[in-house]
Amino acid sequence: MHINRRQFFKVCTATVGSSSLATLGFSPDEVRAEVREFKLTRTTETRNTCPYCSVGCGLLIHSLGDSSKNAVADIVHIEGDPDHPVNRGTLCPKGAGLLDFVHSPNRLKYPEYRAPGSKHWQRITWNEAFSRIATLMKADRDAHFIAKNDKGQTVNRWLSTGFLAASASSNETGHLTQKIARSLGMLAFDNQARV
């Protein structure tokens, strides 16, 4: 830790009685009393990226609660990050409404499944969702994979399934998404960032 000279000049409850304030004859008693009356409030600021589009605006998210003390965190304010080179603190109307998006009662928080012909969504676990997606992808790929074209040239195409990726992904996520989709032979591949 970098110690600057302020550490040696530190005014605290014990030393306020010998600070320049008190040495010049002013009384710190009322401030001492306020220490017992006032409570501290605490928020945090966290950087993130707007999930909506390819612009990728920087966000500052203000939240209450202390995750290190297992208190329930609650997001109280979201603003554009003034230091972010893309948006310099600004947000579009969708981005400006992010707080309502976060707290929306209609927000999807877990995987749901609607059986063919059914009118009802049913909640399933993440494991069920992943297994079902993987099983269906494999069945479709096994049935429709094109290894060679009419001329006998190797093409390794899978044209019957497409992939739509998320826009607020990191470079690493984008790299992995590309590798997975292309290595399966998928050609219909797009990104929410274009929408």
Added chain:
Amino acid sequence: MITTPILGPGQVEAPVGGIPALFLPAADLFVLRSRRFDRLAPGHGLADYLLFLARLAEWQQQELDSPTDLDLPDVHLLAQCREHAMPPLAPAGWPRHPSWRDAVFRAVDAAAHLLPAKGRQALTPLLHGDFSWLDTQAHTLLNGPAAELDLASAPFIGAALQVQWTRLARGLQPEQLGRPEHPAICPVCGSPPVAAVIRTEASARGLRYLHCALCGSEWHLVRAKCVQCDNTREIGYYGLENAHPAVRAEACPECRCYLKVLVREHDASVDPIADDIATLTLDLLMEEKQEYANIGTNFFMM
């Protein structure tokens, strides 16, 4: 036939440019501070002290407005400092002009009548000290060690030094200055910050600037980041419940340090030095209840 000219880019509103790295002190720095002290005083636990400091800041403005002949570093030294990101007006490398010592006594004349009797008595060492004693005290105020500081004279010496360095800083241009590697060092004079301000004007809206304890310059630092150790995780903003809504202590759980942040959007008249003193209760609570140490320096709260 009347033709309507088509507006070009930038004609309605200046295009968004880069982030201004540095704001040199404004011409009305001290008068605004004086008014802020006056506004904070009524009903405050430290009302008398705030009124005393209001008078001291008013004197600082009078001094700043009066003509003097201070020399600035020559262009070669400035260019060299810029190239190596060194603060050209650092007190260790830029000698104090002897006029600051006369200024200390003018400061005492201007504000000492607002001191309680005990405080006027405490000024005896200052009023009877010779020039070398004064120079030693100025050096101690700027560099430590704290044990040798005469606490009663610190606000007067600090006020006089602030005027001299603010005047020097106002003689420079932002593009003449480099950016020191450590973010807690003033690019103009190398001093620590008092507190940070989140500004509201168009070119710097929402950006955080650290306010220099000595020369009053303000330099940019990315928000939500520890000034001392660059940490960006779990930065906490502590405030007083139902009081001083524009002042928060930005605290880093990694190095257990904090620096106050003043949000102009909540109160346009906040002043780093005045509001730092008016929120002394926040300091006491931070150090007592949270065991955080303040990394800001304020010559009027030593």
